[in-house]
Amino acid sequence: MTQTTDTTPTDTTHPDITRAHRDHRLTAELIELSNRFGADPAYVRAGGGNSSVKIDGILHIKSSGTPLATLTADDLVPLRNDVLLQALASDEEVEGDPVRAAAQRAQVGNPTRRPSVEILFHALIDDPLVLHLHPVTANALTCNEDGESLAAELLGDDAVWVPYIDPGVPLAVGVQEARAAYTQRMGNKPPKVTLLGNHGIIVAGASAADITAETKRVTALIAGAIDAADPVPAAPEQDAARTASVINAVVPRLRGLLGSDAGPAVVTADTSDLARSITAEDAIVTGGPMIPDQIVYAGSFPLVVDLPDPEAAADTLATALAAHRAEHGRDPVVTVLPGIGVLGAGTDLAKADNALRVYLDHAVVARDADRIGRVRAMDARERRFIETWEAEAYRQAQAAQGAVGRLAGRVALVTGAAQGFGLGITEALLAEGASVLLADLNIELATANAERLASEHGAGRARAVAMNVADADSCEAAVAKAVQIYGGIDLLVSNAGIVRSEGVMSQPVADFDLVTNVNYRGYFLCVRAVAPVMAAQRGADPSRWLDIVEVNSKSGLEGSKRNFAYAGSKFGGIGLTQSFALELVEYGIKVNAVCPGNFLDGPLWSDPERGLFVQYLAAGKVPGATTVEDVRRFYEAKVPMGRGCTPADVARAIVYIVEQTYETGQAVPVTGGQNMLN
Numbered sequence: 001m002t003q004t005t006d007t008t009p010t011d012t013t014h015p016d017i018t019r020a021h022r023d024h025r026l027t028a029e030l031i032e033l034s035n036r037f038g039a040d041p042a043y044v045r046a047g048g049g050n051s052s053v054k055i056d057g058i059l060h061i062k063s064s065g066t067p068l069a070t071l072t073a074d075d076l077v078p079l080r081n082d083v084l085l086q087a088l089a090s091d092e093e094v095e096g097d098p099v100r101a102a103a104q105r106a107q108v109g110n111p112t113r114r115p116s117v118e119i120l121f122h123a124l125i126d127d128p129l130v131l132h133l134h135p136v137t138a139n140a141l142t143c144n145e146d147g148e149s150l151a152a153e154l155l156g157d158d159a160v161w162v163p164y165i166d167p168g169v170p171l172a173v174g175v176q177e178a179r180a181a182y183t184q185r186m187g188n189k190p191p192k193v194t195l196l197g198n199h200g201i202i203v204a205g206a207s208a209a210d211i212t213a214e215t216k217r218v219t220a221l222i223a224g225a226i227d228a229a230d231p232v233p234a235a236p237e238q239d240a241a242r243t244a245s246v247i248n249a250v251v252p253r254l255r256g257l258l259g260s261d262a263g264p265a266v267v268t269a270d271t272s273d274l275a276r277s278i279t280a281e282d283a284i285v286t287g288g289p290m291i292p293d294q295i296v297y298a299g300s301f302p303l304v305v306d307l308p309d310p311e312a313a314a315d316t317l318a319t320a321l322a323a324h325r326a327e328h329g330r331d332p333v334v335t336v337l338p339g340i341g342v343l344g345a346g347t348d349l350a351k352a353d354n355a356l357r358v359y360l361d362h363a364v365v366a367r368d369a370d371r372i373g374r375v376r377a378m379d380a381r382e383r384r385f386i387e388t389w390e391a392e393a394y395r396q397a398q399a400a401q402g403a404v405g406r407l408a409g410r411v412a413l414v415t416g417a418a419q420g421f422g423l424g425i426t427e428a429l430l431a432e433g434a435s436v437l438l439a440d441l442n443i444e445l446a447t448a449n450a451e452r453l454a455s456e457h458g459a460g461r462a463r464a465v466a467m468n469v470a471d472a473d474s475c476e477a478a479v480a481k482a483v484q485i486y487g488g489i490d491l492l493v494s495n496a497g498i499v500r501s502e503g504v505m506s507q508p509v510a511d512f513d514l515v516t517n518v519n520y521r522g523y524f525l526c527v528r529a530v531a532p533v534m535a536a537q538r539g540a541d542p543s544r545w546l547d548i549v550e551v552n553s554k555s556g557l558e559g560s561k562r563n564f565a566y567a568g569s570k571f572g573g574i575g576l577t578q579s580f581a582l583e584l585v586e587y588g589i590k591v592n593a594v595c596p597g598n599f600l601d602g603p604l605w606s607d608p609e610r611g612l613f614v615q616y617l618a619a620g621k622v623p624g625a626t627t628v629e630d631v632r633r634f635y636e637a638k639v640p641m642g643r644g645c646t647p648a649d650v651a652r653a654i655v656y657i658v659e660q661t662y663e664t665g666q667a668v669p670v671t672g673g674q675n676m677l678n
Helices: 025-038 081-089 098-106 119-124 136-142 147-158 169-186 208-228 240-257 273-279 282-286 292-298 310-328 349-372 380-388 390-400 420-431 443-457 472-486 509-540 564-587 612-619 628-636 647-659
Strands: 050-055 058-062 076-080 129-133 159-162 193-196 200-205 266-270 334-337 341-346 411-415 435-440 462-466 491-494 546-551 589-596 667-670
Touching: 025 050, 025 058, 025 129, 025 208, 050 119, 058 081, 058 119, 076 081, 076 098, 081 098, 081 119, 081 169, 098 119, 119 129, 119 169, 129 208, 136 147, 136 193, 136 200, 136 208, 136 349, 147 159, 147 193, 147 208, 159 169, 169 193, 200 208, 208 349, 240 266, 240 310, 240 334, 240 341, 240 472, 240 509, 266 349, 266 472, 273 282, 273 341, 273 349, 282 349, 292 349, 292 380, 310 509, 334 349, 341 349, 411 420, 411 472, 411 509, 420 435, 420 443, 420 491, 420 546, 420 647, 435 443, 435 472, 443 462, 462 472, 472 509, 491 509, 491 647, 509 546, 509 564, 509 589, 546 564, 546 647, 564 589, 589 647, 612 628, 647 667
Parallel strands: 159 193, 411 435, 411 491, 435 462, 491 546, 546 589, 589 667
Antiparallel strands: 050 058, 050 129, 058 076, 129 200, 193 200, 266 341, 334 341
16 A cells, blocks of 8 residues: 555664654654543543554554553654565464564564554554544444444444454454445545444544544544433432441452552542442443453453442452452452442552543443443453453553562551651652652642652652541541552551650640640551551451551650650650550551651751751750751761761661561661660
């Protein structure tokens, strides 16, 4: 077939062949087009969909597993288009996957990434730009027993219809034959739109503007037909108390049951009106997958757990999961709680949430397909092909790559995480592979830092939650939020603390109560809220220890002059740590404390208005000191290592404690030698 651009193949033996095309106008248009549609979940999720551009006889196509939303020119794999077309026309038997074999023969230079599994239909379409999407709206037509007739009614001769065909060579041949049949029937070139049964749409064109306009037009026509159909029934009224009870009973246990050698799973919950209305329709829940992406990212079938009695969650969940494994030979990716909501599982929050959203998209497709016709799910043979196809297994493996580090897969909740020690600890835990919930009264600062850290470490790796550790309801709500977002908590770092430095004869009672409520009572309330969640996880997976670590202080190891309220709260904290350790060990929960020295560069000490340097100077705690610098030098001189403690020092101690499986009830000094264990 003739390309619309110059088809004279360039010298493909030269390793730098693609450099001249990286800044080409068409490449720039493809990247902009891919990023824009890829970022819109109405058209594609995560690594789904693909796109390509043809320049000088070379097909530059999205690499497998790369999301359209983040596609760059460097992610495009260059292939000789003429070689791909020869492979499509050849009847030669090849060993292994024929698409992979064709890609290897057509490759230019030595690309490090595999191209999209759909290279062949990109090659045969002669437009320079090709975009393949899985739109929720359009798939209500493509995933329909009446799809072909609906397409003719709504789009006439402006689209080519291709019934469901296994992806790879068979699908490419089907697209080729459908386009040829159109040309023979109509006497002109095929239209820009190809509708793929139970798969999605292909839109081709000479420019990004052409493709955008045609995609929007087709979407609007199908949306109009759906909107003209019977309205969607209202979601059943939510029983908030029952929903919370079921989520708290099921999710931490499911998280424990779905863990692997790589670490615990993340299980995230959606109890929205959409999720509850979808789960009320048994045909939608159990009808089977609509498109290959659903199988790859959300699994062919969800685990369905009906839980009339949350108290029976452990037995009910274990029985349902065993039955699912026996029937399908694999763990579920999505779990449906009828009338309650939908859960998604993954190695991290981004993957768990993607599975959840892909499943809900599928449910909307099934619902709307029935509104305009009759939904068509993939049959058993079609499902098995996708489940066992090596190319899809590769794409799934690329998407499944998660965080690495000593805490990979673990979920931590850090209190007082918006700044200071808490923020530094959070950054270190993220670097070790954990996902972290930043809990703080200052939710604006916590949110800003969580967004920054997620951009650095990966989507979903850091989230923020408002939390007042001195308020029981706030602690319970924050832990419930952690369960809904991540499925549970593996590590609680009780870091939030406050100092009010004053002599015993002059300190206001209100200041003493404030320090006690935050530092001592707050630690108790946090443990009280998180321990049941950890116990449920351990009950489901006895192989994993859970951890609570109090960020105490060297003032918990020795008294502190004119700082008795703080020292007393920290002495009490070590008493709580030892007592909690004795009580919670039977639930697989280790409880320890780290006792940092002075973080002289942090806001607790250095804040120019309320910092301890200022407070201690005003309280006369340092004899002879006349400036803040005098106070700082006084405290630095107390440390054998000559400097204050840093968040990195504390974080290393926390990771050390978590890694120990034979330590509980300990208070570990992190003081540069200022305090030593006896």
